[in-house]
Amino acid sequence: MTLDAPLEIAVLGDVHGHLTLVYRLLGRWQRETGRALDLILQVGDLGAFPPPFRLDRATKRFAESDPDELGFAAYHEGGPEADAFFGPDAPADQRISADLVFIRGNHEDFEFLDEAGAGSDAPVPVDAYQKILYLPNGARFTFGRGPHRITIGGLGGISDGGRPGRDPVSEHYTASEVRRLRSRGERVDVLLSHEPPHGAAAAIHPRYADGGSRDVLELLRELRPRYHFAGHYHEPGQPLAATGETQSYQLNAVNFGRPHRLNPGCIGILRWAGPEESTFALLDAPWLGEYTRSNYRVL
Structure with missing residues (x-):
């Protein structure tokens, strides 16, 4: 890879603890394309629940049938599962060098994230390997390699009945x-x-016609990003209506809605050499069909 090659940035939907699935899929993408990821971005609901587990009711219910909902712990504390990607003996074809930067969703340990991000204007590591970084609400950061720079801002969490909430630890x-x-x-x-921004997800399903955040919509109008990415709804990844020249996307959860089918549109790849020299596409490669809930750890 030459320094002037575009930045390779993976964008993930909700993860809900399924980090090993994420890294298996991204490692496969690197092998298939022969390109290395520079950065990984994630739109919240990473499932950042370190021990001792302070779980919300929904996460506790799902974790009873799917222990991977608590998969963040293996990366927060370190261990064989995470060593496979970040440890000193990780195979070259499986190693992930890119940092993963995430915002908070509505299913995280909010006390843990509040303490981790206190006073920070930049992503802060929350794992044993310094590879998973939390971007506090309202912060922004610039990532660069060679001549290329990209600035990313984040607003995690959800609105409270269409308006901002009052408790930052929520x-x-x-x-x-x-x-x-x-x-x-x-x-x-x-x-x-x-x-997602208010009203933009009506194209996904009529039940979302009045859903979404008015504050996100206003931020899109004011900050005029080239790209906007959101999650939350666990629906097939697709473009959303946006404002101006912004390209807005909703991404699916990185998981299996059915045991033998990865959720469609849960990962996208942004290639960035500048605002006018960039492309984004949801990942839809034939090899994704090889992955199932029962085999992804060994592929």
Whole structure:
């Protein structure tokens, strides 16, 4: 890879603890394409629940049938499962060098993330390998390699009945976090939000016609990002209606809705050499069909 080659950035939908599935799929993408990822972005609901587990009711219910809902712990504490990608003896064809940067969703340990991100304006590591980084609400950061730079801002969590919440240690974003993101007045290249913008998801299903965040919609109008990525709805990944020249996408959860089928549109690849020299596509490769709930750890 030459330094002037475009940045290779993977974008993930909700993960809900299924980090080993994520890294298996991204490692396969690297092998299939012969290209190395520079950065991984994730739109919230990573499932950041370290021990001792403070689980919300929904996560606790799902974890009873799918222990991988608690898979973040293997990376937070370190161990054989995570060593396979980050350890000193990780095979070259399986190693993931790119950092994963995530915003919070509405299913995380909010006390843990609040403590980790306190006072930070940049992504902060939350795992034993310094490879999984939390981007606090309202923060932005710039990533670069060679001549290329990309600026990413984040607003995690969801609205509270269509309005900002009041408690920053909760599933809701707050008005001060929204102000923090817009305060610099500068454009960002990518905006990550957990909740899609208000009204934009009507194309996914009529039940979402009045869903989404009005604050995210206003941020898109003000910050004018080239790309916007969201999750939350666990629906097939697809473009969303947006504003101006922004390309907006909703991504599916990285999981198996059925035991033998990976959720469609759960991963996308952004190739970035600048705002006018960039492409994004949801991953739809034939080899994805090889992965099932029972075999993904060995492929």
